[in-house]
Each structure stands twice: as structure tokens, then as C-alpha cells.
Amino acid sequence: MGDMAPADVDLVREAQSGDAGSLGLLLARHQADMRAVALSILGYGPEAEDAVQEAALVVLRRIGDVRDPRAVAPWLRAIVRNICRMHLRTRRAVPVDDLESLLPPGGEPDPGEILDRYATRDWVWRAMEELSPNLRLVTMLRYFTQVTAYEHIAELCGVPVGTVRSRLNQARAKMSEALLATASLAYDDVAALTEARRREAEEILGAARRGSFAEALAAHWSPEVEVCWSRGKRTRGFDYLVRAMERDLDDGVRHDLGGVVAGREVIIWETELTNPPDDPFHCPPAAVWVQFLEAGRVRRFRLFHPRRDAAVPAVSRRPVAAR
The missing domain is CATH 1.10.1740.10 (RNA polymerase sigma factor, region 2, helix turn helix motif)
Structure with a gap:
């Protein structure tokens, strides 16, 4: 003893x-x-x-x-x-x-703060990358973004709430196994990847404010990107997204980058939308950009507007690894 x-x-x-x-x-x-x-x-x-x-x-x-x-x-x-x-x-x-x-x-x-503090973020992300794409996405959303409500995750992923619960249960089980299995392995530097993706996001949103949003997207997105909008509308290519962003900016809406979650195959941006004083209900207060990569370029994209009444209150958060 x-x-x-x-x-x-x-x-x-x-x-x-x-x-x-x-x-x-x-x-x-x-x-x-x-x-x-x-x-x-x-x-x-x-x-x-x-x-x-x-x-x-x-x-x-x-x-x-x-x-x-x-x-x-x-x-x-x-x-x-x-x-x-x-x-x-x-x-x-x-x-x-x-x-x-x-x-x-x-x-x-903040989960990312804890992972940063104890320097285990790369280990966690290595284990998360062992999950299937569907399990990985719900885990990223649930634990590393403000889209934490089951009904919001279900809406974003286009599946029933019961499926979200099932996937999270499976993900927790597989994460537990993967954490033990990968504890002694070497890991990629998730902090460096996340910081690079954050700089990329800031450059793209900055380009939108400067009137060169299309050029910035073209550098990182496939011209045939499949876009699924918050209410289920689907488009191909990013022309419609560019026009929507230009309309927002012309109307005085400000898009501010919040959290960034960076994996090998998925990038998630959380943005805060500030409407002009004379039109406070022009846009929802927040947006989540879920980008799916193929061969290093965004091939699929989902835009989601979480309902603030049921969401986690907005707070000031710094960029963290696995976020």
C-alpha cells in the first residue's frame, strides 16, 4: 500500500x-x-x-x-x-x-483553456481524430463551440436529436478507449494548426470588409463547394455567399470572429454579428461556419445560426487549441 x-x-x-x-x-x-x-x-x-x-x-x-x-x-x-x-x-x-x-x-x-493549461490538447485531438467524421463533428460542436444544445447540434447536422445523443454516447466511449491507446504516441501541434486556421479566418473576413471576399474564398475553397444554409437551402459555388456577405456589409452588419476549431478535415468558425442601430433585427446575433476539407480545400460548407435564447451566453474568449 x-x-x-x-x-x-x-x-x-x-x-x-x-x-x-x-x-x-x-x-x-x-x-x-x-x-x-x-x-x-x-x-x-x-x-x-x-x-x-x-x-x-x-x-x-x-x-x-x-x-x-x-x-x-x-x-x-x-x-x-x-x-x-x-x-x-x-x-x-x-x-x-x-x-x-x-x-x-x-x-x-472553457474546455480549451483547461487543455492549454495542462498541455494535453494534442493528445486529446489525436484521440478525437480516431473518431468517424460523424462522431467527430458532434464532439467538436458539443465540447469546443457554443453550439452545445442537442437540438442545435441536430439542426446543424441535419439529424434527429436522438441521433445526436447516440453519436455523443458512441464518441465518449471511443474517446475513452482512444485516449488510453494513444497516451504514449507523438502528436501533431494542434495549437499551431489552430492558430494558422485563425489567421486564415481573419484574413478572409478582413478581405470581405475590403471588398475582396470572392478572391479570398477562391484561395481556400473549391469553386464547386456545396453550401447548405441555415434553413436547409442548398447552393453550389460561393457566389451566393459572396453576395450575401456584401449585402450584410452594405447594410452595416459587422462580422467578428470568435472561436476557431481546427481539425485535419473540419474547420469551425464562430462569428458574432452586430446589426446597425437602426435595424437591430437585420441578422441573427451569431453564425457558425462548418467547413469540410478535401485535398486541403473547403469542399462542403454549412452555415448555422444558433438561437441565442437557448444558446450559451456570449462571452469574450481567446482562441484555443482544439477550438
């Missing part, structure tokens, strides 16, 4: 310093105990396994909150216990970021 405690202490400290392998080993070492807690509360079945997988993602985001590394084992069991209790109350999948009892004072921090 005395030999085990120092090893756990070392793993926690290394994990808090950003060592993905140590965190992966810590989770693997305590997985059996975490599963035993879930089984004792929920019984045998997929719900107990879901709880363990959700707990692994919570640990990833909360490892920096451990003040006494010697107490990491009961801390892990407490996370599983809280998740299981929420399952008992709701009897449906509980989003990781709804676990209010596990939040530090001051509310929910």
Missing part, C-alpha cells in the same frame, strides 16, 4: 505538468476500481460502462484540480459515483460539462 501511494502521487504530478502518458497510466491503473463503483450503483449493463467512460473524460479536464495527489484514488471513485447518481436521476446520457458538483468555484471554465 505504501509503495502504491508514491507512484500515484508521481503520476498525478506528471499529469498536471502535461504528461499524457502519466495520465493514461493513472486511468488504466484505477479503471477496475472505477468500474466496480459504477457496477455497484447502476448494475451490469452499458450504462455502467458509459459512466466509467464519462468519468475518464472528466478526469482529463479536472486533473489539475487535485490538491492532494495521495487522495487521487478516492477522487476518481467520487467522480464515477457522482456521474452514476446523475444517471439514476436522469436515466439518459449526462453531458460531461453538466456535472456541476465537479466544477471549481466560478463556474465552468
Whole structure:
């Protein structure tokens, strides 16, 4: 018992310093105990396994909150216990970021900030890239953008809400497995990729304000890009998008870039739209640009306007990796 405690202490400290392998080993070492807690509360079945997988993602985001590394084992069991209790109350999948009892004072921090702080972003993104495109998209939206409501994700992806829940459940399970499987591998620098995509977004939106939006899109988008608009209208090419942007700008609408999520095959921009004082309802208050890449160029594009009444309140956020 005395030999085990120092090893756990070392793993926690290394994990808090950003060592993905140590965190992966810590989770693997305590997985059996975490599963035993879930089984004792929920019984045998997929719900107990879901709880363990959700707990692994919570640990990833909360490892920096451990003040006494010697107490990491009961801390892990407490996370599983809280998740299981929420399952008992709701009897449906509980989003990781709804676990209010596990939040530090001051509310929910930005997921990307946590990943930056503990230098695990590249490991997480490597695991996320192991997901199928459909699972990856709902995960990116749910955990790294302000499109967090299930009904909004469903509307953006063009699928029923039940499908979104199912995909998120599958994604959590596969992410848990992938995190353990990839803990010791090398990762691409997601921060560098995200920053490059942010600069690209700023250049394109800046070009729109200067009257050269079409030229900027032509440098990065396929001329035959398939566009799906917020209400289901579909067009091909970006001429209609250029005209719509020009109309907005002529009418005094300002488009400001917010969050950027950058993967190998998907880029997501979040923009805030500010209407002119004399026409406050000209445009929705926000837009989400989901861009699907093929051979390095945007081949498919979906524009979505989240309803602000049900969305997460707008806050000032800096660009972060995996966002």
C-alpha cells in the first residue's frame, strides 16, 4: 500500500505538468476500481460502462484540480459515483460539462483553456481524430463551440436529436478507449494548426470588409463547394455567399470572429454579428461556419445560426487549441 501511494502521487504530478502518458497510466491503473463503483450503483449493463467512460473524460479536464495527489484514488471513485447518481436521476446520457458538483468555484471554465493549461490538447485531438467524421463533428460542436444544445447540434447536422445523443454516447466511449491507446504516441501541434486556421479566418473576413471576399474564398475553397444554409437551402459555388456577405456589409452588419476549431478535415468558425442601430433585427446575433476539407480545400460548407435564447451566453474568449 505504501509503495502504491508514491507512484500515484508521481503520476498525478506528471499529469498536471502535461504528461499524457502519466495520465493514461493513472486511468488504466484505477479503471477496475472505477468500474466496480459504477457496477455497484447502476448494475451490469452499458450504462455502467458509459459512466466509467464519462468519468475518464472528466478526469482529463479536472486533473489539475487535485490538491492532494495521495487522495487521487478516492477522487476518481467520487467522480464515477457522482456521474452514476446523475444517471439514476436522469436515466439518459449526462453531458460531461453538466456535472456541476465537479466544477471549481466560478463556474465552468472553457474546455480549451483547461487543455492549454495542462498541455494535453494534442493528445486529446489525436484521440478525437480516431473518431468517424460523424462522431467527430458532434464532439467538436458539443465540447469546443457554443453550439452545445442537442437540438442545435441536430439542426446543424441535419439529424434527429436522438441521433445526436447516440453519436455523443458512441464518441465518449471511443474517446475513452482512444485516449488510453494513444497516451504514449507523438502528436501533431494542434495549437499551431489552430492558430494558422485563425489567421486564415481573419484574413478572409478582413478581405470581405475590403471588398475582396470572392478572391479570398477562391484561395481556400473549391469553386464547386456545396453550401447548405441555415434553413436547409442548398447552393453550389460561393457566389451566393459572396453576395450575401456584401449585402450584410452594405447594410452595416459587422462580422467578428470568435472561436476557431481546427481539425485535419473540419474547420469551425464562430462569428458574432452586430446589426446597425437602426435595424437591430437585420441578422441573427451569431453564425457558425462548418467547413469540410478535401485535398486541403473547403469542399462542403454549412452555415448555422444558433438561437441565442437557448444558446450559451456570449462571452469574450481567446482562441484555443482544439477550438
